[in-house]
Amino acid sequence: MAVPWIVSDELWGRIEPLLPVRPASRTGPTPLPDRRVLQGVLFVLYRGIGWEDLPQELGFGSGMTCWRRLRDWQACGVFDRLQAVLLAELNAAGQIDWSRAIADSSHVRAIKGGLQTGPSPVYRGTTGSKHHVITDGGGIPLATMLTGGNRTDITQLLPLIEAIPPVRGRRGRPRRKPNALVADCGYDHNTYRAHLRQRGLQPFISQRKTRDTNQAVRWVVEQTLALLHQFRRRAIRWERRADIHHGFLALATSLICWRRLPNAIC
Template sequence: MKKPHWEVSDELWAVIEPLLPQRQRRFRHPGRKRLDDRLALQGILFVLHTGIAWEHLPQELGYGSGMTCWRRLAEWNKAGVWQRLHEVLLDRLRAADALDFSRAAVDSSQIRALKGGPQTGPSPVDRGRSGSKHHLITEATGIPLAVILTGANRNDVTQLRPLLDAIPKVRGKRGRPRQHPDVVLADRGYDHDKYRALVRELQIRPLIARRGTEHGSGLGKQRWVVEQTFALLHAFRRLRIRWEVRADIHEAFLKLACALICWRRLTSCVSCS
């Protein structure tokens, strides 16, 4: 029988466990025994995959209370666990020759933010309702390299340089780590000469469709991978609507989801080799 998506395999746990901060147990006043980290992670993944409210996390699954898992998600995000996990998996993908830095694609996707909070704004495509944007950059095959959260009213082009700067230095091979692609592809929403110049400062060639020109530039034949990755991100139901008032909690879910997409690609590479 196939295991649920939120169950943490031994292989994935072997990658995540060394990244978790160690807590010293108090012996004089120990208090209640801390929930096992692996069970807490499975509770977090259950919420990420199903989109269920924290308080509705089924107790019979043994993942602890929703509040316990919420605290662990926030604690680990503050400690940089999800970012480091993403970087470790990118390193492994590069070591397996599964990363293609010849080009990258950027795009954004809007979601509703029903409870408001930081990094929200009136959505220009949703009658001014409160919303957020996911800004994403992927390498040539669709592996997520970085993701940024902003308000829904933030112009896409303003996040082009921040996305490129957010790509971690990817190791995995001898020599200097790789951080930037050779080319970045974007649609007409990123058409601005000022930002083209900012991209060229990083020794990256911008291929951005011009406004006012006919459709059929051909960039879509290579840019579709970022749309595919958005579909994978939003397959995690918790990312379809922003329920979190705190921006750092939603960003934690975003980074964790990117890491899981990298893990799937890595395991498929290993199984095919």
Template sequence: MDDELWARIEPLLPVVPRNPRRPGRKRLDSRKVLCGNLFVLYTGIRWEYLPQELGFGSGMTCWRRLRDWNEAGVWQHLHELLLSELRAADLLDFSRAAVDSSHIRAMKGGPATGPSPVDRGKAGSKHHLIVEAHGIPLTAITTGGNRNDVTQLIPLLQAVPPIRGKCGQPLRRPKHLYADRGYDHEVYRDKVRRFQITPHLARRGTGHGSGLGVYRWVVEGAIALLHWFRRLRIRWEIRDDIHHAFVTLGCAVICWRRLRTALC
């Protein structure tokens, strides 16, 4: 893990006070545990197979820290921090945004899963993603695999955090919103307009071609980057909060890569 990334994460981690009367065993260094979480995210390895010889600690230790840090909002704060830095570097374009979703198999079921219409009714989940004009992920939502895409359009817009980084009002709403035919619904077009956003939702029955795809391909690229992390290609977690912690952490890593490339 880069020292620059750790310098941004460390202040966000909650401080756990140590009882001097019952000190117990010393807590494993947080940076090593975080590297273990990233190792699981990148490789998709099972928690119990996490190689302790690399200094990550046990899989259960990494799992507990991931849970605790997610409950403390560390990953969401990190994502928002990196988005603010991207805006300060003039790397965010809110003139338009795009939304899409992708289905993954949920091997063990659990909350936010459902019978998949594209996988013979097996349990699955969906990653719903909204990105700005360059494909930088703004937020993601995890639902059951049987949820209609259009039902998550408004929750996605509402979940976009206020992005600071410059003087004045924080960015929150794009000017235009692009989506494919799965979002074709007049009621939701009206709802999007109430956010003072111009909807560009492809209509069913129209021919394929460049059209809206000129602006919409960035969200498909962002989903491909998100699923480059092997832990996000198949959902192994029963608990939806643990899975979503990985999703948010993956979005933050994508933002960090874009920022690091620009600063180099």
């Protein structure tokens, strides 16, 4: 069984061109290779441990080294560009279902507070954050967003749609708009239905206090959220800094896209 935090040659071949070039240092020790440090970041992401608990004998460097690289890579938009690359490959392989997109969100507790947190109704007002996800018709994540736990789903619907990147991979102009939008009753509002129609999306949003007729197609986004929760460091927010937590979220989202590629080696 493959060790999940070991980066395969195939995956590294997609990540390496996106990483910023590190200037050569004339003094001091030679910096650890990016690939080895990335595996340290993945170890923390998969195992859910603290940075200070990263085992030194694995050769991934110190937890602080991995933290700094994750910070720098997130600031450069490495993982967002990685997801765009993988989405283009999925689109070229005919794996993206543009007939509809499905939106949903999940709460995570924020143990230490920080930016983009708020009182979460799921955890009786304790501080938390929300992960907003929009997927294609088959559950491939197209975009994610991080907000405070007190933000309602419907206020993030249009920003979430706008966050879908232009997806290349086929002849013609890049595509970034599905044909329809499916969501649960948390997005129920006629004003937003009108906004979706103006953008060329047919809304299929369940109404409150009625039977949810969209459950048969909405399960794929719930499955994607469950896959994100399998990355233990992302299931609970330990970081005060929103950029570090969002870096974990973007990296986990890219890995889910990678697994959906035909013949992908994890």
